[in-house]
Amino acid sequence: NAGVTQTPKFQVLKTGQSMTLQCAQDMNHNSMYWYRQDPGMGLRLIYYSASEGTTDKGEVPNGYNVSRLNKREFSLRLESAAPSQTSVYFCASILQGDSGNTIYFGEGSWLTVV
């Protein structure tokens, strides 16, 4: 049981380049999330998808787009990368329907924009 899988693990981009972070979960969860983690800032929500076919902005959505491809997959796209997007990105998923359910995280994607 792989849980939440993210790719790539590490990536270096030049300013202005684009890339997509991939995320897949095999737990039959309906809700998926993208967070970014920065020193001293904790985890901040970028976008989330409450269910297949829906996406919503989180706390820091500017500069990002997302696609909920199907129930398993939720991708995060940087159209024109900026140094301020250097961060660690985490995908997460949860079985929505019980407020007490646990959210599960992927192992993270380390992105550096130079």
Next chain:
Amino acid sequence: AQSVAQPEDQVNVAEGNPLTVKCTYSVSGNPYLFWYVQYPNRGLQFLLKYITGDNLVKGSYGFEAEFNKSQTSFHLKKPSALVSDSALYFCAVRSGYSTLTFGKGTMLLVSP
């Protein structure tokens, strides 16, 4: 809006001593509270959660947390710290079906 405060950026404790990592929260409605741990270059791992019922919640690796409604706190505790407990700890809260809000994290350093 819901929020979480972890007032200590870092907690230092000697191995074998008890440890406490503090967390306070603000939320409308009944809170659902979580603790996660992050080891270097890894994702967040679930430790424990409070949903309802007993105010003392027991979780993984010998950790426990005490829910105090009047003080809006959910402090993480362990009776005897291990060097291997050294990691970054996050407290998080949600209410109803809101998204999960995290604190800024507390680095726990356990010295031999």
